[in-house]
Amino acid sequence: MRMIFAFLAGALFGAGLFISGMTDTSKVQGWLDVFGDWDPTLAFVMGGAILPMAAAWAFAKGRKPVLADSFPKPVEPKLDRGLVFGSMLFGAGWALVGLCPGPALASLSYGGWGHWVFMAAMLAGMGLAVPVRARIDLTA
Amino acid sequence: MLEQDWIYGFLGGLLIGTGGAVFLLMNGRIMGASGILGGLLDGSGRANARERLAFLAGTILMPIPLYPFFRSVDTHITTDLTVIVLGGLMVGLGTRLANGCTSGHGVCGISRLSFRGISATAIYILMGGFTLSVLRHIWGVI
Numbered sequence: 001m002r003m004i005f006a007f008l009a010g011a012l013f014g015a016g017l018f019i020s021g022m023t024d025t026s027k028v029q030g031w032l033d034v035f036g037d038w039d040p041t042l043a044f045v046m047g048g049a050i051l052p053m054a055a056a057w058a059f060a061k062g063r064k065p066v067l068a069d070s071f072p073k074p075v076e077p078k079l080d081r082g083l084v085f086g087s088m089l090f091g092a093g094w095a096l097v098g099l100c101p102g103p104a105l106a107s108l109s110y111g112g113w114g115h116w117v118f119m120a121a122m123l124a125g126m127g128l129a130v131p132v133r134a135r136i137d138l139t140a
Numbered sequence: 141m142l143e144q145d146w147i148y149g150f151l152g153g154l155l156i157g158t159g160g161a162v163f164l165l166m167n168g169r170i171m172g173a174s175g176i177l178g179g180l181l182d183g184s185g186r187a188n189a190r191e192r193l194a195f196l197a198g199t200i201l202m203p204i205p206l207y208p209f210f211r212s213v214d215t216h217i218t219t220d221l222t223v224i225v226l227g228g229l230m231v232g233l234g235t236r237l238a239n240g241c242t243s244g245h246g247v248c249g250i251s252r253l254s255f256r257g258i259s260a261t262a263i264y265i266l267m268g269g270f271t272l273s274v275l276r277h278i279w280g281v282i
Contacts, residue, residue, distance in 0.1 A: 126181050
């Protein structure tokens with residue numbers, strides 16, 4: 001059952017990313033292009049996504065997930081180097097190509113070779129996080 | 141931006157958020173693309189690997205039956221291989237070090253009023269806007 005609902009959640013996610021236009025790199029770069037031809041679409045996508053999600057968090061209070069024992073606990077509200085430097089690195093890479101991990105997945109079937117190269121590089125970058133974390137203390 | 145773009149954007153957003161709500165309320169999990177993928181890669185998600193794969197399969201396959209109904213499938217991705225590889229490496233490493241991306245920190249974090257999620261989202265959007273502005277309007281390279 002968990003597999004079925006994981007697939008369903010993924011399918012809704014993929015459909016939403018495709019329909020919203022967020023797999024179009026020019027729309028994402030347009031959102032970041034505040035000094036050029038700014039495209040506010042991403043704000044509507046984010047707003048649309050936060051509505052059902054906020055309702056879900058509110059509903060989750062005092063309940064249990066249907067197919068699991070507990071909801072994920074809130075993380076201590078504190079910034080660390082990993083969050084700050086990681087988000088900076090992500091933001092810069094996001095601007096370079098106009099893809100983040102979700103849309104990179106959703107566009108694999110139709111985006112062409114560039115999307116496969118991006119996916120391979122992104123997976124390599126994710127793999128790099130393991131040795132980087134082992135060498136540099138990012139929890140402070 | 142075309143006038144209909146924000147409507148598609150909002151509708152697509154509702155679907156994304158509904159996906160996140162299903163994953164949370166049914167499976168008790170946070171819908172974060174970088175975490176679901178990265179956990180498979182570094183072994184930290186071995187215990188629920190099949191659930192992760194099912195989610196990823198849904199994300200990758202679902203757009204296919206929708207092609208005929210929605211405009212063009214042109215993603216306007218750059219053809220500059222160096223930029224693609226560099227961007228991919230930075231997005232992969234950055235999202236794993238930050239423990240989340242636009243879906244986990246953005247959609248799931250902001251809707252929970254998570255301090256870390258809101259902070260991360262502010263940082264990557266500001267850094268993205270800064271990087272794009274410098275590369276496009278000052279250096280003229282992208």
